[in-house]
Amino acid sequence: xxxxxxxxxxxxxxxxxRSQQEGIQTIWEREEKQQPHCGFGxxxxxxxxxxxGPCRIDPFGEGATRxxxxxxxxxxxxxNLVRHIAAGASCHSDHGREIVKTLxxxxxxxxxxxxxxxxxxxxxxxxxxxxxVDGRTVETIAKELAEKMFAEFGQQEGELALxxxxxxxxxxxxxKYSLMPRGIDREPVEALSRTHIGVDNDYNNLMQHGMRxxxxxxxxxxxxxxxxxxxLFGKPSPKxxxxxxxxxxxxxxxxxxxxxxxxxxxxxxDASSDPELISLxxxxxxxxxxxxxxxxxxxxxxxxxxxxVAGDFLQQELAIxxxxxxxMLVDLQCIMPSLSELGNCFHTKIVSTSEKARFPxxxxxxxxxxxxxxxxxxxxxxxxENFPNRNKEKVCIPKGExxxxxPGFTTEYVFDMLGxxxxxxxxxxxxxxxxxxxxxxxGVVGCDNPKMASSASHVTLVKELIKNxxxxxxxxxxxxxxxxxxxxxxxxxxxxxxxxxxxxxEAVGCPPVLHLGSCVDNSRILTACCEMVKEGGIGxxxxxxxxxxxxxxxxxxxxxxxxxxxxxxGLLVVLGEPLPVYGSDNMTKYVFEDVEKxxxxxxxxxxxxxKMAKIMIEHIDSKRKALSLKPMMYESKVExxx
Amino acid sequence: MKKKRLHYDVTKCVACRTCELVxxxxxxxxKDIFEAISEKKIHLPKVxxxxxxxxxxxxxxxHCDDPKCVDACIARALTYDLEKKEVIHDKDxxxxxxxxxxxxxxxxxxxxKRVKIPTRCDHCVEIGQPQCAKxxxxxxxxxxxxxxxx
Numbered sequence: 050x051x052x053x054x055x056x057x058x059x060x061x062x063x064x065x066x067r068s069q070q071e072g073i074q075t076i077w078e079r080e081e082k083q084q085p086h087c088g089f090g091x092x093x094x095x096x097x098x099x100x101x102g103p104c105r106i107d108p109f110g111e112g113a114t115r116x117x118x119x120x121x122x123x124x125x126x127x128x129n130l131v132r133h134i135a136a137g138a139s140c141h142s143d144h145g146r147e148i149v150k151t152l153x154x155x156x157x158x159x160x161x162x163x164x165x166x167x168x169x170x171x172x173x174x175x176x177x178x179x180x181x182v183d184g185r186t187v188e189t190i191a192k193e194l195a196e197k198m199f200a201e202f203g204q205q206e207g208e209l210a211l212x213x214x215x216x217x218x219x220x221x222x223x224x225k226y227s228l229m230p231r232g233i234d235r236e237p238v239e240a241l242s243r244t245h246i247g248v249d250n251d252y253n254n255l256m257q258h259g260m261r262x263x264x265x266x267x268x269x270x271x272x273x274x275x276x277x278x279x280x281l282f283g284k285p286s287p288k289x290x291x292x293x294x295x296x297x298x299x300x301x302x303x304x305x306x307x308x309x310x311x312x313x314x315x316x317x318x319d320a321s322s323d324p325e326l327i328s329l330x331x332x333x334x335x336x337x338x339x340x341x342x343x344x345x346x347x348x349x350x351x352x353x354x355x356x357x358v359a360g361d362f363l364q365q366e367l368a369i370x371x372x373x374x375x376x377m378l379v380d381l382q383c384i385m386p387s388l389s390e391l392g393n394c395f396h397t398k399i400v401s402t403s404e405k406a407r408f409p410x411x412x413x414x415x416x417x418x419x420x421x422x423x424x425x426x427x428x429x430x431x432x433x434e435n436f437p438n439r440n441k442e443k444v445c446i447p448k449g450e451x452x453x454x455x456p457g458f459t460t461e462y463v464f465d466m467l468g469x470x471x472x473x474x475x476x477x478x479x480x481x482x483x484x485x486x487x488x489x490x491x492g493v494v495g496c497d498n499p500k501m502a503s504s505a506s507h508v509t510l511v512k513e514l515i516k517n518x519x520x521x522x523x524x525x526x527x528x529x530x531x532x533x534x535x536x537x538x539x540x541x542x543x544x545x546x547x548x549x550x551x552x553x554x555e556a557v558g559c560p561p562v563l564h565l566g567s568c569v570d571n572s573r574i575l576t577a578c579c580e581m582v583k584e585g586g587i588g589x590x591x592x593x594x595x596x597x598x599x600x601x602x603x604x605x606x607x608x609x610x611x612x613x614x615x616x617x618x619g620l621l622v623v624l625g626e627p628l629p630v631y632g633s634d635n636m637t638k639y640v641f642e643d644v645e646k647x648x649x650x651x652x653x654x655x656x657x658x659x660k661m662a663k664i665m666i667e668h669i670d671s672k673r674k675a676l677s678l679k680p681m682m683y684e685s686k687v688e689x690x691x
Numbered sequence: 692m693k694k695k696r697l698h699y700d701v702t703k704c705v706a707c708r709t710c711e712l713v714x715x716x717x718x719x720x721x722k723d724i725f726e727a728i729s730e731k732k733i734h735l736p737k738v739x740x741x742x743x744x745x746x747x748x749x750x751x752x753x754h755c756d757d758p759k760c761v762d763a764c765i766a767r768a769l770t771y772d773l774e775k776k777e778v779i780h781d782k783d784x785x786x787x788x789x790x791x792x793x794x795x796x797x798x799x800x801x802x803x804k805r806v807k808i809p810t811r812c813d814h815c816v817e818i819g820q821p822q823c824a825k826x827x828x829x830x831x832x833x834x835x836x837x838x839x840x841x
Binding site: 084085087088089091092105108109111626627631632637654 | 707708709711712713715716724725728729733735736826
């Protein structure tokens with residue numbers, strides 16, 4: 050979201066104006082100071098993998114065409130890209146590992162603060178790992194499942210358990226081209242080894258491994274994270290909630306959880322509703338404790354418990370700027386290091402909680418699962434005790450009611466939503482696609498980025514897609530952006546959806562844009578696609594489905610990994626800004642054309658959200674044509690803005 | 692009118708070559724790095740960073756008061772605009788004899804072999820502001836009137 054878009058948002062702009070008046074630097078100023086971003090990095094042409102360099106390739110062909118070691122533009126940009134994928138995949142998989150650890154600690158009784166809330170799902174996933182479930186206690190099943198999952202991280206040969214969910218045709222492709230991941234940790238380690246000086250120098254071979262790393266994330270680490278989080282904290286279900294900075298309350302203790310791994314935030318939810326702590330808050334002059342989230346932790350407690358969302362990645366500084374946040378708790382991923390300094394401008398206490406993520410100048414209360422509740426209570430107490438320090442004159446909570454949103458859809462929930470309790474099924478969705486009421490399904494996901502000059506990319510793109518009868522599924526910060534714009538409500542179907550999609554939403558009672566959760570929950574998009582294939586009639590494999598994906602404002606390495614696991618799984622992924630490969634003609638051709646010949650998936654880049662929608666719709670239409678599906682039911686009657 | 696020149700502080704230049712890239716983008720059709728790199732007619736940057744004795748020197752046409760290149764030009768493609776105090780390069784007249792490159796005392800003009808004429812700084816006349824000075828991350832390049840420089 051660019052500064053111009055920010056200024057158009059009345060709620061956020063109140064706080065941005067405040068930062069300007071008080072001379073506080075935000076991400077938008079820092080972005081301006083970084084202009085222009087290094088062109089060599091942008092084009093993928095700089096290499097600092099060894100001390101022969103750092104080397105750069107001259108994109109004009111006049112100067113160096115090779116690095117000191119002899120690597121050319123193809124090798125350098127492919128090596129850099131594979132390292133990005135490895136870092137992104139590692140983030141997701143490490144997140145998954147933490148949840149496995151918690152399930153194990155719970156099963157062996159080393160922590161009493163967690164329990165298996167979804168036995169049915171535990172047993173279903175355990176069966177996929179070939180764990181015997183008959184006549185065994187939940188604890189023994191959970192223990193054996195956790196141990197098998199741990200083993201998958203260190204596995205050296207063979208295939209992952211959850212990737213077996215993919216359609217047979219996909220698996221055949223992965224086996225044929227050596228894309229099948231062998232172990233969750235093995236692939237990123239091999240990626241670092243291959244990109245060392247003088248190892249793998251063939252961009253085709255490098256990218257083939259890059260895709261294997263990404264698949265180990267999507268069908269491995271991320272999927273494990275999603276499934277086990279559901280098992281430990283319950284499957285999400287739709288609920289009405291609010292997402293805006295105005296969810297902060299003047300007369301209550303405002304506690305914000307920010308980051309990604311939900312292990313602590315879930316316990317904070319319990320702690321913040323503890324009667325003892327609520328009465329302590331009252332003793333300190335507050336009416337109660339108001340818990341809200343930022344970034345993907347927000348998504349986790351939103352989809353499962355309906356807690357309000359204060360904001361996404363770009364709002365983390367603005368939230369503190371309200372002067373009303375008594376404590377912000379952070380764990381890891383997407384946390385701006387600028388927060389510690391910003392906290393000093395207000396009374397806000399910022400507390401880091403992960404041993405893996407420390408921030409100079411921040412308070413640190415280290416989280417351990419064994420002591421989860423006492424730690425959570427201590428943090429809530431810190432927030433309460435900080436409430437009297439709040440300078441009431443400095444409080445500026447934006448006026449204005451935020452819009453409602455209905456999050457909490459999952460692959461499993463779609464069965465019940467469409468088929469009812471007695472006949473849970475994906476059939477109505479597939480039939481709506483076959484009949485031409487719904488054109489197809491699009492995933493619009495990913496980060497927020499102040500770089501994006503075009504107006505409100507997420508919202509414009511999603512509106513254009515639903516107008517053209519494309520059902521949209523969302524995760525992460527992208528979902529929160531559209532939630533703020535009111536697109537995640539059933540009512541949005543009447544205002545923005547095309548006639549066919551509107552009819553479906555009306556009959557089912559669902560929003561035209563479904564919020565599936567946090568960024569590891571992109572794995573839900575994979576499993577939902579598998580269910581669509583299983584139901585039949587719209588393709589035998591993921592690459593035949595009339596679906597497409599986009600990350601209009603991507604910025605993190607995690608986004609690169611996610612994009613690649615979708616492309617490797619046969620889908621089209623459209624980005625708002627290109628991957629850093631344009632400095633190499635071969636790599637550019639690879640992401641646009643060559644990869645499609647291998648996996649059926651491919652990349653497209655366009656910064657104009659309307660053009661992105663056009664690319665996605667054309668792709669979906671081409672898949673519909675290949676499947677000989679009926680023409681769109683209301684095509685001639687709909688004003689198509691493309 | 693006082694003469695404005697590009698000035699270089701060699702103590703600040705870190706050889707990041709941002710000036711080369713923004714010069715290239717500024718002279719492209721699209722003015723966007725991703726599109727510019729795939730444009731059919733790619734021009735070389737008009738500034739280039741050289742290194743000598745541990746110091747980095749961004750070098751571009753000095754637009755000399757007494758331009759040797761104008762005297763040497765056999766095709767009369769180069770003229771000295773007395774009002775703007777700049778050397779003007781008429782690309783249509785230029786025959787690519789490279790004489791200007793031979794006589795330039797600063798080595799500031801380079802052959803662009805793809806288009807077969809020299810590449811030389813025009814102070815970003817199309818945009819109206821030299822992009823190298825505007826975008827230099829360490830402010831080693833400035834575009835100022837002569838007296839303003841210390």
